[in-house]
Amino acid sequence: MNGNSTDIVVIGGGYAGVTAANRLTQRQDVTVTLVNPRPDFVQRIRLHQLAAGTHEAVTDYREVLAPAVRLVVDSVARIDAAKRELELASGGTLGYDYLVYAVGSAAAEPAVPGAGEFGYPLGSLEDARRLRAALDGQPADAAVTVVGGGPTGIETAAELAEQGRQVTLVCGGQLGPYLHPRGRRSVARHLAGLGVTVIDGPGAKVAAVAADSVRLADGRRLPSRVTVWTAGFGVPDLAARSGLRTDGLGRLLTDETLVSVDDPRIVAAGDSAAPSGLPFRMSCQAAGPLGGHAADTVLHLVAGERPTPIALGFVGQCISLGRKAGIFQYAGRDDTAKAFHLGGRPAARLKEFICQATVKGLAAEARKPGSAKWEWSRDASRPQRIAAIGSQAEPSSAII
Template sequence: MNADVLVLGGGYAGISAAKRLARRPGVRVTLLNPVPDFVERIRLHQYLAGTHTAHRPLRDVLPDAVRIVTATARLIDARHQHVRTDSGDDIGYDHLVYTPGSHTDATDIAGAAEHAVSLGTRAEADRARSRLADLPTGATVTVIGGGLTGIETAAELAETGAVRVRLVTGELGHSLSARARARVRTVFAALGVTVVDRAAVVAITGAEITLADGTVLDTDLAITATAFAPSDLARSSGLEVDAAGALLVDDTLVSTSTPSIVGAGDAVALGTNPLRMSCQAAVPCGVHAAETVLRVLAGREPKPLRRKYVGQALSLGRREALVQLSDLADRPLPSILTGRPAALVKEQVCRSTVRGGQIGPLRTSWTW
C-alpha cells in the first residue's frame, strides 16, 4: 500500500491525522502549514496573559517520517489532485486530508476589524498580546462573548491583576448547566470581573463599545470572542461547502465533492448535525479521517463517525477550573467538578491534545 497523503493544516486535527497516517508503512505523509509551529489554540488565552507559550515547533510533535512544508495553500485542484501554494509550487497527492481550521469572526460588529483584537489564531493572538502590553496598569479590557473562549480569557486576564476586566455577552456560558454558570459568576466575582449580560455589542471604536440598546461603554482594549468561521479555502477552490464555507463531508468524513479528499476539524461540515468547533472534535476526527484514508487504500469500506461526548473543561485562571459533565448528545448534566481538582483535570486535557493521534478510531469525543 503506497500512497502520497497531503495533510492541509497543522492544528489539532491535522497533527492527529498525520501521526496516525505516518504509522502505516508505504504511506508518505506531507503536512502543509502556513507557519512552522503547532499552535495550542486552547492555550491562547494563556499566551495573551503570559502564562504559557502556547506553541512549539511542528517538528517536535510530529514523527520524523512526516515531511513538513511551511507555506500557505491558495488553491486545491481536486481534478488534478494537487494544491497550489503562495510560493507558486504545486504539491501533488493521492489523498488529501483537509484540516485548515477556523478563525475569529466578528463581522457582525461594526469597527471590530479595525479596533478590536481576538484569539482565533496565533497571528491574532500576537496582535492582541502586543496591544495588551501597551496598556497602563489598571486599564480596562472588555471581552466580548460569553462562551468558553470568552470566559477563559476574562478569568486569565483578571487573575494577573494588571487590568480591570469586563465581559459583555448575551448569555454567560450558554453551553453550561445552571449550576456551572453560577460557579463561573462566583469565580468572576472573586477575580473582579464585571459581567454585562443580556447585551449585544453592535459597534467598537478606538475607546468605546456601543451596545444594541444604545449604551456606550469606555474601554482601553476590546477582545472579540463571539464566533468563529471556517477557512474559505474549500469554497474558493470550488468544492462543495455549506453556507458558512465549511467543506461538506459524509458520515465517513469523505468530501461530497471528490473521494480523494477527507476532512476533519473546524473547517468541515458533517451533514445537518455539525460537530462543535473545538479540539474535542478535532483530535479524534483527525484520527478518524486518517483511518478513512487507510481503509480506502486497503480496499475496505470506511466506517461512519460515531459521536459521543463526556463533558466540557474550562480554565478559570491558573488555580481554578470547571469540568462540566454532559450526556452522549453533548447536553450538560447537573454534575460539575470545580476548584483545584478541576484545574488539574483541565491541565491534563490540554497536555493530552499535543499527543493527538496516539489514540484509535473515534469512539469518544471530548469537549475542552
Template sequence: MTARQFRVLVIGGGYAGVMAANRLTSRDDLAVTLVNPRPHFVERIRLHQLVAETGDAAVDYERVLNDRVRLAVDSVERIDTAARRIVLASGATLDYDYLVYAAGSTGAVPASVPGAAEFGFSLSEWEPAARLKARLSDLALPAPIVVVGGGLTGIEAAAELAEAGRPVTLVSTVVGPSLSRPGRRSVTKRLHKLGVVLVEGDAATVTAVGPDHVALADGRIIASAVTVWAAGFGVPGLAAASGLTTDGMGRVVTDETYTSVDDDRIVAAGDSAAPSRRAYRMSCQASLPMGVLAAETVLARIAGESPATVSVPMTAQCISVGRRAGTLQVQRADDTPIALYLGGRTGALIKEQVCRWTVKWMAGEAAEPGSYRTRKGPDRSTAPAADEAIGVR
C-alpha cells in the same frame, strides 16, 4: 520493481491535521506532507495564557509529528480537485492521491459591527493573539478591557486577564451558553470573585466598537482601551472557493466516514468538517479523534476496504477560570450538558491535565502510529442538520 508511493497531503497542522498525518504513517508506502502556515504547532486552548503572559502556546512540531511526515510551511491558495493538486501561496504546487482537509477555524470578527474589525482583537489564532499580547504589553495595568463574547474562549480570556490584575468587563447576552445552569453559576461566581464585570441580557449586544469604547444596543457606552472579540468562530473560505460542497459556515460537507460528498479522494476533519451537515462542537476534544478517523478512511480506501462509520463521543467541557480555578462541565455523549460539574481548584487541575494530555496524545501517535484509541460515539442518523451552527470553544 519499486512499490508505488501514495501521496497524501494534509492541509492544516492543528489538532486534527497532526493526528491525521501521524496515523497515516502507519503504512510505509505513503508519502505524507503536512501543509501549515506556521513552523510550530499552536495550542489554541492556551492562547488566553499567551496573551496574559501566564503561559506559552507554541509546541515544536518535532515533539508531536512523526519524523516521516514532511512539513511544508506555506498557505494553500486553491485546491484543484480535477488535477488533484493544491496551489500554495509561494507559487509552488503539490500533487496528491488523497487529501485530508483539516484547515481548522478562525476568529469571526463581523464586518456588520462598525469598528469591530478595525479596533477589535481576536485571540482565536496565533497571529492575532500575538498582536493582542503586544498591545497589552504596552497598556497600563489599570486601563479597562472589554471582552465581547461569553463562550468558553471569552470566559477564559476574561478570567486570565482579570487574574493578572486588569479591570475586565465581559459583554454577552449569555455567559456560558453551552453549560448547564449549575455550570454557569460556577463560572460566573468565579468571574465575580476575580472582579470581572458581567454585562448580560438581550441589550448586551455590541453595536459598535471604537478606539476607546464599545457601544451597546441599549445606548450604553463602556470604556475600553482594548476590546477582545471572542464572539464565535468561522472557518477559512478555501473549501468553498475550491468548489467543494460546504455548509452555511463554509465547512466541508462529508458523510459519516468524513469523505467529501463531492470527491472520495478528499476527507475532512476537525473544525472545518461537517459530517452529514451535523458539525461537532469546535474543540480539540472532537478534532483529535476526527483526525484519526479521517486518516483511517484514507487507509481503508488504499487497502481496497470500505471505510468505517464511527461517530465521536463528546463527554465534557473543560474551562479554566484563571490559573487557580476551573469548571469541568459533564456532558452526555451527544454533547448536551447535564447538571453535573466539578469546579474550583479541582476543575483547574483537570483542565491543566487535559491541556497536557492533548500534546501527549499527539506525541504518542507520532512515536507509535495507531496507538491512539477512539471510542464510539452515539448514533447521529437522527440528529438534526445545522447548516449555520456556531462553533464555540
C-alpha cells in the same frame, strides 16, 4: 507524485491535522506531507494564556510530528480536485493521491462597526501575540472589555482579571450558553470574585466599537482601552473557493465516513468538517478523534476497503478560570450539558492536565502511529439523530 507509493497530503497542522498525519504513517507504502503556514504547532487551547503572558502556546513540530511526515511551511491557495493538485501561496504546486482537509477555524469576521478596526480577535497565534502586545502597552488599571460569553471569552476575562486587570465581559446574550444553569452560576460567582463585571441579557449586544470605548445596543457606553473580540468562529473559505460544496459556515460537506460529497479522494477532519451537514462542536476534544478517523478512512481507501462511519461523542466542556480555578461541565454523548460539574482547583488541575495530555498524545501517536484509541468518546445515538433531521450530505460509496 511518487509512482511507487501513495501520496497523501494533509492541509492544516492543528490538532486534527497532526493526528491524521501521524496516524497515516502506519503504512510503509505511503508518503505523508503536512502543509501548514507556520513552522510550529500552535496549542490553540492556550491562546488566552499567550495573550495574558502565562504561556507561549507553541510547540516545536519535531516534538509532535512523526519523523516520516514531511512538513511544508506554506499556505494552500486553491485545491484543483480534477488534477489532484494544490496551488500553494508561494507559487508552487503539490500533487496528491488522497487529501485530508483539516484547515481548522479562526475568529469570525465581525459585522459590528469598528470591531474589525479596533477589536482584538483571539482565533490565531498572530491574533494572540497582537493582543498581548496591546495589553503590554497599556497600564495595569486600563479598562479591558472582552466581547463574547463563550469559553474563549470566559477564559480570557478570567485570565486577565486574575492579573489585576479591570475587565468587563460583554456576553452578547447569555453567559456560557453551553453550560447547565448550575455550572453557569458557578462561573458567574467565580468571575465576580475575580472582579469581572459581567454584562449579559437582552441589552448585552455590542453595537459599535471605538478606540477607547464599546457602545452597547441599549445605548450604554463602556470605557475600553483594549477590546478583545471572541464572539464567534469562522472557517477558511478554501473549500468553497475550490468549488467544493460546504455548509453555511464554510465547512466541507462529507458523508459519515468524512469523505467529501464531491470527491472520493478528499477527506475532512476537525473544525472544517461537516459530516451529513451535522458538524460536531468546534473543539480540541473533537479535533483529535476526527483527525484519527479521517486517517483511518484514507487508510481503508488505500487498502480498497470500505471505511466506517464516525461515531464521535462528547464527555463535557472544560473551561479555565485563571490559573487557580476552572469548571468541567459534564455532558451526555450527544453534547448536552448535564446538571453535574466539577469546579475550583480540581477543575483547574484537570484543564491543565488536558492541555498537557493533548500534546503528549500527539507525540505518542507520532512515536507509535495507530496507537491512539477513542472508545471513550463513542456515541451510538448519532445515526438516529442523522435520520431524524435528514442528512444534507449525499452518500458516498467511498470505494475507488
